[in-house]
Amino acid sequence: MTRPVLERKPLVAGIERRLFLRQTLSLGALVMLSGCDISDQDQVQSVLHWLSRWNDRAQAFLFNRRRLAPTYSESEAVRDFRYNAYFPIAAVPRLAAADYRLELSGLIEDKRPWTLERLYALPQQSQITRHVCVEGWSMIGKWRGAPLGSFLQRVGADLSAKYVGYYCADGYYGSIDMPTALHPQTVMAFGFANETIPAKYGFPFKLRIPTKLGFKNPKWVTTLYVTNRPTGGFWEDRGYNWFSGL
Ligand SMILES: Nc1nc2c(c(=O)[nH]1)N[C@H]1C(S)=C(S)[C@@H](COP(=O)(O)O)O[C@H]1N2
Ligand SMILES: [Mo]
Numbered sequence: 001m002t003r004p005v006l007e008r009k010p011l012v013a014g015i016e017r018r019l020f021l022r023q024t025l026s027l028g029a030l031v032m033l034s035g036c037d038i039s040d041q042d043q044v045q046s047v048l049h050w051l052s053r054w055n056d057r058a059q060a061f062l063f064n065r066r067r068l069a070p071t072y073s074e075s076e077a078v079r080d081f082r083y084n085a086y087f088p089i090a091a092v093p094r095l096a097a098a099d100y101r102l103e104l105s106g107l108i109e110d111k112r113p114w115t116l117e118r119l120y121a122l123p124q125q126s127q128i129t130r131h132v133c134v135e136g137w138s139m140i141g142k143w144r145g146a147p148l149g150s151f152l153q154r155v156g157a158d159l160s161a162k163y164v165g166y167y168c169a170d171g172y173y174g175s176i177d178m179p180t181a182l183h184p185q186t187v188m189a190f191g192f193a194n195e196t197i198p199a200k201y202g203f204p205f206k207l208r209i210p211t212k213l214g215f216k217n218p219k220w221v222t223t224l225y226v227t228n229r230p231t232g233g234f235w236e237d238r239g240y241n242w243f244s245g246l
Pocket of ligand 1: 170201218219
């Protein structure tokens with residue numbers, strides 16, 4: 001069944017949303033896709049899925065593990081940062097510091113859970129970087145945290161594995177590629193704007209990853225794991241591209 005191009009507009013818009021075409025896929029490829037006689041939604045889905053995986057590999061290949069995200073001055077950092085999650089601020093998880101444990105699993109030698117006290121005692125560094133949300137806003141903030149790479153090394157993670165995955169207190173989940181996990185600016189952020197990170201921004205910590213889009217900066221992290229198996233993610237399973245580098 002061949003439908004007029006206009007009728008396919010929503011589909012094309014969907015494709016665009018799914019693949020972040022403006023960033024990565026050429027207009028020609030879009031025209032090719034939309035110009036095909038696309039009659040089977042499942043087929044379209046599997047083509048898009050394949051393209052998105054291909055897109056992940058291309059982005060991973062282009063990722064430079066030493067290149068730093070731009071940093072800014074203190075005066076550019078916003079204190080009243082925009083809150084965002086898939087639920088309203090009233091539903092923010094409030095984790096009790098005394099009961100909190102960071103669980104470790106997968107390809108990690110020392111899987112003993114970490115108390116907040118031990119986590120907060122890790123050597124830390126500050127960064128003033130820009131958070132970019134795919135919904136069309138960005139803000140500069142100041143975060144303080146422990147480099148995830150040093151932490152992974154310390155617990156005996158298999159650093160040659162492909163992915164570092166996370167689960168959060170709100171049911172959010174996902175993973176990042178190992179080179180990004182080991183990037184010098186990827187930190188377990190315990191502080192925001194010179195204070196302990198507040199509940200709305202991820203207390204006890206968020207993974208602050210300035211080389212990734214905002215949705216790949218998980219808040220309220222409760223489990224970290226190392227794996228070679230590709231994982232989905234909360235937004236990835238709803239169509240967003242997995243790598244989502246900046
Ligand atoms: N656990 C969890 N982490 C999350 C989200 C979420 O819904 N749950 N939303 C993501 C999105 S889309 C954005 S833009 C940022 C927002 O972080 P902020 O509230 O500190 O601005 O958190 C990311 N991390
Ligand atoms: Mo976001």
